[in-house]
Amino acid sequence: MKKSDVPQDKSNLESANFRELCYAVDENGEYTTEHTTGWDPKTIALNNAIEKIKERVEEAKTRVLANETSPLEYYMELHKMDLSVLAGYAGIWKWRVKRHFKPSVFNKLSSKTLQKYADVFEISIEQLQHIDQ
Amino acid sequence: MKIDFTHHQSAHCENGVVSNLMQHNGFEVSEPMVFGIGSGLLYCYIPLLKVDHAPVITYRAMPGFIFNKFAKRVGVKFKREKFRNSEAAKKRLDENLEKNNPVGLQVGVYNLTYFPDEYRFHFNAHNLVVYGKENDTYLISDPVMEEVTTLSSKELDKVRFAKGAFAPKGHMYYPIEFPKELKLEEAIRKGIKQTCRDMLAPVPFVGVNGIKTIAKLIRKWPKKQGTKKANHYLGQIVRMQEEIGTGGGGFRYIYAAFLQEAAKILKKEELSVLSKEMTAIGDLWRDFAVDASRIYRNRSTKVEIDLYDDVATQLEKIADLEKDFFKKLRKAIK
Numbered sequence: 001m002k003k004s005d006v007p008q009d010k011s012n013l014e015s016a017n018f019r020e021l022c023y024a025v026d027e028n029g030e031y032t033t034e035h036t037t038g039w040d041p042k043t044i045a046l047n048n049a050i051e052k053i054k055e056r057v058e059e060a061k062t063r064v065l066a067n068e069t070s071p072l073e074y075y076m077e078l079h080k081m082d083l084s085v086l087a088g089y090a091g092i093w094k095w096r097v098k099r100h101f102k103p104s105v106f107n108k109l110s111s112k113t114l115q116k117y118a119d120v121f122e123i124s125i126e127q128l129q130h131i132d133q
Numbered sequence: 134m135k136i137d138f139t140h141h142q143s144a145h146c147e148n149g150v151v152s153n154l155m156q157h158n159g160f161e162v163s164e165p166m167v168f169g170i171g172s173g174l175l176y177c178y179i180p181l182l183k184v185d186h187a188p189v190i191t192y193r194a195m196p197g198f199i200f201n202k203f204a205k206r207v208g209v210k211f212k213r214e215k216f217r218n219s220e221a222a223k224k225r226l227d228e229n230l231e232k233n234n235p236v237g238l239q240v241g242v243y244n245l246t247y248f249p250d251e252y253r254f255h256f257n258a259h260n261l262v263v264y265g266k267e268n269d270t271y272l273i274s275d276p277v278m279e280e281v282t283t284l285s286s287k288e289l290d291k292v293r294f295a296k297g298a299f300a301p302k303g304h305m306y307y308p309i310e311f312p313k314e315l316k317l318e319e320a321i322r323k324g325i326k327q328t329c330r331d332m333l334a335p336v337p338f339v340g341v342n343g344i345k346t347i348a349k350l351i352r353k354w355p356k357k358q359g360t361k362k363a364n365h366y367l368g369q370i371v372r373m374q375e376e377i378g379t380g381g382g383g384f385r386y387i388y389a390a391f392l393q394e395a396a397k398i399l400k401k402e403e404l405s406v407l408s409k410e411m412t413a414i415g416d417l418w419r420d421f422a423v424d425a426s427r428i429y430r431n432r433s434t435k436v437e438i439d440l441y442d443d444v445a446t447q448l449e450k451i452a453d454l455e456k457d458f459f460k461k462l463r464k465a466i467k
Contacts, residue, residue: 001412001415018249019279021142021144022386023165030393036381045368045371045429048365048368081255084297084298
């Protein structure tokens with residue numbers, strides 16, 4: 001890639017005033033670096049991935065409201081986590097976290113356990129129990 | 134206190150931290166040089182593992198690998214420490230800063246407050262340098278950022294003890310022993326030899342064969358998984374190839390820059406010819422990304438199967454070129 005061809009497309013990086021470094025060759029064929037504000041092929045891919053996360057969050061929300069899963073799963077998706085990441089932060093075994101996705105089990109959790117989850121998401125127990133607050 | 138530390142932005146965090154720490158200690162080593170000597174270039178498809186609900190491909194060696202290989206090959210000794218609890222981790226960090234010693238840290242990205250939101254996901258193999266502390270604020274040189282930045286001690290603690298795969302556990306490192314002068318020649322040779330060996334490895338998921346495997350999968354995905362999933366997968370492949378840190382073209386440009394520098398140090402004209410060839414291959418990776426993005430631009434609408442075959446063919450061509458390339462490279466440094 002030539003230095004003059006380093007793409008300067010609009011991207012999410014721009015708003016954060018963030019420019020990446022690309023390696024490219026100058027007029028004399030020597031390697032150098034050049035900043036890039038973004039490149040459409042990757043911006044589209046990133047936006048798609050973000051859309052997908054949003055979909056997952058919405059889906060989880062619907063299932064919580066239908067009492068098919070506990071709010072825990074919703075907050076997990078909201079924080080872009082998966083089971084093992086959530087289990088790691090909460091310091092609770094994975095299989096137990098999974099069990100806590102069951103509304104009947106979740107509703108009987110001790111305030112100590114609830115506090116652990118609330119701390120992970122930096123919210124109150126109240127908010128953890130009621131996702132619409 | 135604030136240590137007199139010069140921040141240089143780099144494409145990739147791991148090479149960048151090593152290069153910055155080396156320069157702080159008076160050794161001029163560029164980012165591509167660290168990457169090349171540390172045999173950073175790779176292509177590896179990791180079957181069974183999924184990240185973001187898509188297959189995982191890596192264009193570089195495992196986190197920490199580049200760093201270790203580089204240190205070993207140039208004869209620099211690094212001290213590494215991991216911690217059980219955050220108090221101990223903080224104490225050791227502060228002690229080093231008191232001693233005017235900037236240190237490298239492995240951190241998780243998700244809680245790096247200075248990163249754009251879109252880039253904050255649970256990836257735990259990011260690297261940065263701490264070069265000072267003012268009151269309760271740490272001075273941070275993050276190699277992928279243009280300028281230096283800061284984190285509060287609470288924020289820093291959070292990223293040092295991020296959880297999930299590759300959890301950093303407070304991992305801290307800094308060079309403690311240097312050779313009298315850096316002998317790069319032998320290190321470069323070793324670095325190149327290993328990269329050739331890895332890229333030409335006779336296993337289906339690694340190197341040139343790995344690229345071919347992915348090409349085959351791309352042909353299958355739309356039929357087997359449906360276009361929606363196939364497009365998501367394709368998008369993830371391009372992200373792994375081009376996202377922050379690769380310097381463009383899945384590290385191929387950084388590698389070409391390394392070969393150009395190596396040509397001068399080893400006084401081997403063949404290497405600068407090969408550098409040009411690698412640049413051209415990098416351009417083909419970029420073309421692949423552009424064509425793939427035409428497919429995943431529309432997320433769920435019907436896509437012609439031919440289009441997937443087209444990008445798969447492009448990858449197969451790249452695989453053939455790289456096979457030829459690494460054979461020539463292997464010969465060139467014999």
